[in-house]
Amino acid sequence: MDLVADALRRMDACEQVAPALRAVVERNPDAAEIARRLDRRAYRAPLHGVPILLKDNIDTADRMLTTAGSLAMVEAPTPARDATVAARLRAAGAVLIGKTNLSEWANLRSPRSTSGWSARGGLTRNPHDLRRTASGSSSGSAAAVAAGLVPAALGTETNGSIVSPASCCGIVGLKPTVGLISRAGIIPLSRWQDSAGPMTRTVRDAALLLNALAGEDSLDPQTGGVDERRETDYAAGLGGDALRGVRLGVVRSLCGKDPRVHEILEQALGQLRAAGAVVVEGVEIPHQREASGLAWLALLTEFRGDLNAYLERRGGRVRSLAEVIAYNTSHADRELTYFGQEFFQEAESRAGREEQAAEARQLAIELAGPKGIGATLREHRLDALICATNDPATPIRLAEGDRGGRTASTPAAVAGWPHLTVPMGAVDGLPVGLSFMGDAWSEARLLAYGDVFERASGIQLTPAFAGREKI
Secondary structure, rough: HHHHHHHHHHHHHHHHHHHHHHOEEEOOOOHHHHHHHHHHOHHHHHOOEEEEEEEEEEHHHHHHHOOOOOOOHOOOOOOOOOOOHHHHHHOOOOEEEEEOOOOHHHOOOOOOOEEEOOOEEEEEOOEEEEEEEEEOHHHHHHHHHHHOOEEEEEEOOOOOOOOOHHHHOOOEEEEEOOOOOOOOOEEEOOOOOEEEEEOOOOOOHHHHHHHHHHHOOOOOOOHHHHHHOOOOOOOOOOOOOOOOOEEEOOOHHHOOOHHHHHHHHHHHHHHHOOOOOOEEEEOOOOOHHHHHHHHHHHHHHHHHHHHHHHHHHHHOOOOHHHHHHHHHHHHHHHOOOOOOOOOHHHHHHOOOOOOHHHHHHHHHHHHHHHHHHHHHHHHHHEEEEEEEEEEOOOOOOOOOOOOOOOOOOOOOOOOOEEEEEEEEEEOOEEEEEEEEEEOOOOOOHHHHHHHHHHHHHOOOOOOEEOOHOOO
C-alpha cells in the first residue's frame, strides 16, 4: 500500500513542479484499493505491491482506457481481457497504477510526426530538459521512470520504441527477442517485430520484470516453444564479473558523428576493459540497408491486416484502418493539427500485396539476423555487439516533426533479436545510452553485461526539469 501511495504522491508533486511533462495519461482509479487487497494477503508475490505503468497500447480489462493515443479509440469498449503482459504483472503482485502517453499509434502515422505526441495525451517531454524530445514511441513510460514517478514501466517496440526513449531519458530499456514475451492484447504494428519490454531505473529491475513477463502464451503463436529457451531467473547472473573474458564488438557505424558522444563512449570502453572485457574494433554488420528497406515494405503492407483484426475484436466506433483514417479526416482539427496520416494511407493502399510482403519480411529477417548480427558475431568470435545508443535529445518543434537525432535500433529490431540500453553518461545534461545487442534468446547474458557496466560506471542521471519556466 505504501509503495502505491508514494507513487501517487510523486505524480501529484510532478504535476505541480513540471505539469508539461505529460508522461501519465491516466491513473488507475482502483490502484489504492488493489494495493490494500494485496496487503491483506498472506502470500507475497515477486512484485508484491510494486506500482507499474503501462503504455497506452496495452489492453487492460478494468476502468482504464486503451487507445494508442487516438481519439478514435477513446469510446471503444473495454477489452474483454487483460493483455497477457498485464495479466502476468498482476499475477506477480504488481499494481498497474496507470497508463502512459505515447507517440500516437506507436509513431506509425506520418513521416512528419513528433515523438511523444498523441491527440489524447498531448506532448510528453524529456524530464531532463522539457524543451527536448523524450523520443518514442514509449515516451511516457520512459519519462515517468526517469522522473521517479514509478520504479518501472512497460513499453513496446517495433523499431526503437523502447531503447530510444529509454536512452534519451537516461534509464534502462530492454527490447527482448520477439516471442519471448506475449503480444496478445497489445495494439499491433508488426507481428514479426513487435515486442513488449521493461523500462526501469536499474538492470536488476529489468531482469525482475522479465521474469514475470516471459513465457509461452497460446494467444500468441510466436511464443511457441519459448519455455524451453527462456531462463528461470534472469536476475541470477547479476552481481558478478560477467564481463571477464567476454568479447564485445564496437559497431562504430551505429555510433553517429557527434564527438561528444564519442568521448563518452571511449570512457565507457575503458570501463568495460577494466571490468575484464575484450573490446574488438573494426566490426560492421552487413546487409543493414537492404534488410531495413525490406522490413519497412513488409511492415507497411502487413500492418493493415493485423490492425484490422485487433480493431474488429475490440469493437466500437472504428473497426478497420480505413475507418481510423476516415475518423482522423473528420476530426482533423484535433487529430491532424501537427501532421498527417500519410503512412496510414499508404498502408491502406497496399491491400492485396501480402504475398510480396511475406517474401520481403522473410528475407529481411534472414539478412538482419543470421546473415547480419549473427554473421558478425561469428566472424569476430563475439559475445555481443555494443555501440552508443543515441545522440542527445533534440529540441521539440511540433510544427516540423522529429528532426535529427540518431538511435541504433534497426539491426536488432529487424532481426527480432534482443537489445539492451543502459545509461552511459550525459552531454550537457542530456542522457546517452550504451547498447548491448546479441543473438536470439541472449537476454540473460546481455543483462549480466549491462549490470557489470552499470555498477562499474556508477552513473546516476537525475532529471533537472530544465526549461520548465519557458514551457
